[in-house]
Amino acid sequence: MFGRVIHIIQLGRIFIEGVAGRGMQPQPFMMGMMNGMQPMMPDMSGMMNMGPMMGGMLAPRPPGMPPNGFDPMPNMMGAPGQLMQGPMQGTMQPMMMSAGPRPPGVPFDPKFGMAGVSQGTGGIRPPPPRQDQQQRQDHSSSGRTNVPMRGRYGAIIPPGSAGPLISSRTDHASNDYCQHFVDTGQRPQNFLLDSTVIDERYSEYPQMRELMHLKEAHIAKHATPPYYLRADLRALKLSVETFGTKFDSILVDPPWEEYVRRAPGLLKDPEYWAWKEIMALEIENIADTPSFIFLWCGSAEGLEAGRHCLNKWGFRRCEDICWVKTNKEHPNKKLSAVHQELNSVLVHTKEHCLMGIKGNVRRGLDGQVIHANCDTDIIVGEEPPLGSTAKPEEMYGIIERFCNGRRRLELFGEEHNIRPGWVTVGRSLPTSNFNPAVYSSHFKYHDGTPYTENRNPNGKLPLVSPNLLPMHEGIEDLRPKSPPQGSGRK
Numbered sequence: 001m002f003g004r005v006i007h008i009i010q011l012g013r014i015f016i017e018g019v020a021g022r023g024m025q026p027q028p029f030m031m032g033m034m035n036g037m038q039p040m041m042p043d044m045s046g047m048m049n050m051g052p053m054m055g056g057m058l059a060p061r062p063p064g065m066p067p068n069g070f071d072p073m074p075n076m077m078g079a080p081g082q083l084m085q086g087p088m089q090g091t092m093q094p095m096m097m098s099a100g101p102r103p104p105g106v107p108f109d110p111k112f113g114m115a116g117v118s119q120g121t122g123g124i125r126p127p128p129p130r131q132d133q134q135q136r137q138d139h140s141s142s143g144r145t146n147v148p149m150r151g152r153y154g155a156i157i158p159p160g161s162a163g164p165l166i167s168s169r170t171d172h173a174s175n176d177y178c179q180h181f182v183d184t185g186q187r188p189q190n191f192l193l194d195s196t197v198i199d200e201r202y203s204e205y206p207q208m209r210e211l212m213h214l215k216e217a218h219i220a221k222h223a224t225p226p227y228y229l230r231a232d233l234r235a236l237k238l239s240v241e242t243f244g245t246k247f248d249s250i251l252v253d254p255p256w257e258e259y260v261r262r263a264p265g266l267l268k269d270p271e272y273w274a275w276k277e278i279m280a281l282e283i284e285n286i287a288d289t290p291s292f293i294f295l296w297c298g299s300a301e302g303l304e305a306g307r308h309c310l311n312k313w314g315f316r317r318c319e320d321i322c323w324v325k326t327n328k329e330h331p332n333k334k335l336s337a338v339h340q341e342l343n344s345v346l347v348h349t350k351e352h353c354l355m356g357i358k359g360n361v362r363r364g365l366d367g368q369v370i371h372a373n374c375d376t377d378i379i380v381g382e383e384p385p386l387g388s389t390a391k392p393e394e395m396y397g398i399i400e401r402f403c404n405g406r407r408r409l410e411l412f413g414e415e416h417n418i419r420p421g422w423v424t425v426g427r428s429l430p431t432s433n434f435n436p437a438v439y440s441s442h443f444k445y446h447d448g449t450p451y452t453e454n455r456n457p458n459g460k461l462p463l464v465s466p467n468l469l470p471m472h473e474g475i476e477d478l479r480p481k482s483p484p485q486g487s488g489r490k
Contacts, residue, residue: 175191177191185327185332186327186328187325187326187327187349189324189325189326189349189380190326190327190328192326192380196380196381196382196394198212198397199212207478208478210478211374211475211478211479212374212401214472214474214475214478215371215374215400215401215475216397218469218472218475219400219401219421219469220420220421222406222469222470223406223420223421224406224420224421224439224442225420226418226419226420226421226422226424227422227423227424227433227434227439228413228418228423228424228425228429228431228432228433228434229423229424229425229429229432229434230426230427230429230430230431230432231425231426231427231432232427233281233411233412233425233426233427234277236425237282238281238282238283238285238286239282239285239286240285240286240452240453241436242286242436243286243409243423243436243439243440244436244437244439244440244450244452245407245436245439245440245443245450245451245452245453245467246286246287246288246291246407246452246453247286247287247288247291247405247407247408247409247423248288248290248291248292248403248405248406248407248408248467249291249292249293249294249399249403249405249407249408249409250283250286250287250291250292250293250294250408250409250410250411251293251294251296251395251396251399251408251409251410251411252278252281252283252293252294252295252296252410252411252412253296253389253391253410253411253412253413253417254273254278254295254296254411254412255269255271255272255273255389255412256272256273256275256278256297256298256300256301256302257272257273257274257301258298258299258300258301258302259272259298259389260272261342263386263387266386266387267387267389268387268388268428269427269428275301275302275305275306275308275309278305278309279305279308279309279312279313281313281411283313283411284312284313284314286409287313287314287315287358288358288405288407288453288454288467289358289359289453289454289459290357290358290359290360290361290366290369290454290459290461291357291358291359291405292315292355292356292357292358292399292402292403293310293313293315293355293356293358294321294353294354294355294356294395294399295309295310295353295354295355295356296351296352296353296391297351297352297353297354298351298352299348299350299351299352302352303352306352306354307354310354310356313356314358315356315357315358316356316357316358317354317355317356318355318356318357319354319355319377320352320353320354320355320377321352321353321354321355321377321378321379321395321398322350322351322352322353322377322378322379323350323351323352323353323379323380323381323391323392323395324349324350324378324379324380324381325349325350325351325381325382325383326380326381326382326383327349327382327383328382329382330382330383330385349383351391353391353395359459360459360460363482364481364482366460366461367476367479367481368404368461368462368463368464368465368468368471369403369404369405369461369468370402370403370404371401371402371404371475371479371480372402372480372482373480373482374401374402374479374480375397375398375401375402379392379394379395379398381394390414390416396419396422400421404468404469405467405468405469406421406442406443406467406468406469407443407467408421408422408423409422409423409425410422410423410424410425411425411426412425412426413425413426413429414426414428414429415428415429415430423439440452443466443467444466445466451465451466451467
């Protein structure tokens with residue numbers, strides 16, 4: 001039997017050499033098969049349970065190998081059972097032909113025969129082009145796409161758009177936003193979908209969308225008229241006498257030196273405050289218990305100095321809200337020296353707002369004071385023109401939806417910051433309409449006594465208080481709630 005196998009191999013070599021000598025492409029064939037026997041293909045169910053066959057055939061299925069859908073080892077040639085060694089003794093040992101195994105990444109396909117060898121060409125089938133390579137070929141010279149592309153996280157770049165090219169450095173198709181930023185100046189966050197319009201953001205979450213509408217209407221209904229006070233905070237005394245009451249939420253947007261360095265000579269008000277001057281503000285005198293503070297601190301020295309300020313004012317930091325800046329509408333998206341810190345090693349496209357809390361508030365039990373988990377700690381919004389220190393308007397919504405206290409104060413405000421429900425203080429305001437007696441009249445007990453501060457020794461507010469939004473049944477049903485204490489796993 002072994003001699004017959006050797007004879008077949010020699011005949012095969014003679015045949016291949018003869019075909020090659022006549023300039024013909026050698027056709028692949030299954031060696032070790034006798035005349036009249038068909039080669040083994042993926043569906044081997046008809047042959048797997050047969051006993052030992054004539055020389056050169058593959059014997060019974062190895063243990064654990066499925067009868068159907070079997071991807072046969074490339075170009076197998078049988079050997080007599082008596083030559084077997086190892087655990088498969090009594091079956092036929094596969095051996096490799098010269099065509100070799102399938103190239104990496106080429107799946108088995110029956111119409112191409114064993115190991116990706118084409119039945120019509122006699123050669124190894126070349127692997128198909130990778131998806132990312134094919135999509136790079138589909139880009140026109142203008143940099144726009146001719147076919148839809150899908151990004152790493154499923155985002156689709158439509159045909160004709162100027163979206164980022166496809167990176168060929170990964171094993172799968174993915175949008176190379178970093179390279180696109182280098183080429184065009186468009187920041188990666190420009191391509192986030194539904195990032196600025198809340199109604200679109202919650203389009204697939206009807207319960208959250210309804211909650212947002214209910215809260216906005218409820219807040220607007222109980223908001224005070226907009227009040228503003230033109231004053232220099234270096235000279236203004238922060239006290240209950242000045243404002244007629246303490247506050248539940250305080251937003252501070254100080255003129256950090258970083259803002260002047262970022263756009264020298266372009267700021268409307270070039271004066272800046274050192275961080276120790278900011279810390280010297282007596283905000284602790286007008287912050288009620290409980291209350292919350294939101295301190296814009298840029299992306300440089302304010303990140304560290306802001307924590308010292310919160311500590312001095314009697315707050316402990318509880319959150320860090322990050323504003324990720326887009327530049328979709330910016331006239332010059334390319335990098336410029338005035339956009340960056342002199343010592344920065346990365347491109348700054350964000351700013352931070354530190355959030356602090358005074359007193360003790362429990363998410364699961366103090367629902368009359370706060371509604372937690374309605375918003376995230378990320379704001380994606382357009383960067384203002386160079387020289388402007390305006391912050392995204394969405395910050396007001398985050399504060400109002402979170403804290404149910406109606407007494408809200410903004411320090412270092414400008415004219416565009418004037419808003420219903422808020423007292424805005426700043427020296428660049430055009431005029432003033434603030435009166436402490438009028439403002440405090442919006443917060444009275446039933447007997448007409450003005451509410452100035454929480455006098456409860458333990459700092460806990462009652463369910464009904466003049467400074468709080470009244471309870472709303474629909475909002476209470478829809479808002480996210482923390483599980484009761486002790487209901488978790490043990």
